[in-house]
Amino acid sequence: QVQLAQSGAEVKKPGASVKVSCKASGYTFTSYAMYWVRQAPGQRLEWMGWINAGNGNRKYSQKFQGRVTITRDTSASTAYMELSSLRSEDTAVYYCAREVATVTLYYFDSWGQGTLVTVSS
């Protein structure tokens, strides 16, 4: 079955960077796009960006443009999300999610378990 296994919790200081991994199994990694979504305490889920795991094309949310980098390693079936210049407002649970897309619609059929990133001095 499809599984997305994320890396463990991180504690970072303001100004630092964090890199979260998402290892996929149970399907052909390069056949799907992977999204990154976060949820800060008391806030709604928020899209950060996505990567086409096949060709590496990426798109980022305007909110995170310049601070987020999403990459993938096809040999390891793993996607990565790096967020830089961290501030306290970036304290959140970060999720990867597999996109299923047709010509007309898309949805997220599998999600990672989440990675808590805490930004604190």
Add this chain to the structure above:
Amino acid sequence: DIQMTQSPSSLSASVGDRVTITCRASQSISRFLNWYQHKPGKAPKLLIYAASSLQSGVPSRFSGSGSGTDFTLTISSLQPEDFATYYCQQSYSTPTFGQGTKLEIK
């Protein structure tokens, strides 16, 4: 961005109850609306896609309806494992989510 508003934000119900959660989009999104269930510490789970299509493996007590700007998720007979937070998400454009509806045991 398209804004998604769910109501209610929280809901108390009993096992066996019929429950309806509403999601409203700030503009028409046709039927590009998905529903997820989220339990603390777990991965979110897709329930419904394209407004009314039941994801494989999801119990038939879950159903979705609506189009345009107004959508509903209905649970026909609540089971103990259904107590969770539910989110809608529009897939008309770059994804945005509702604020969530926390379903609690009465």
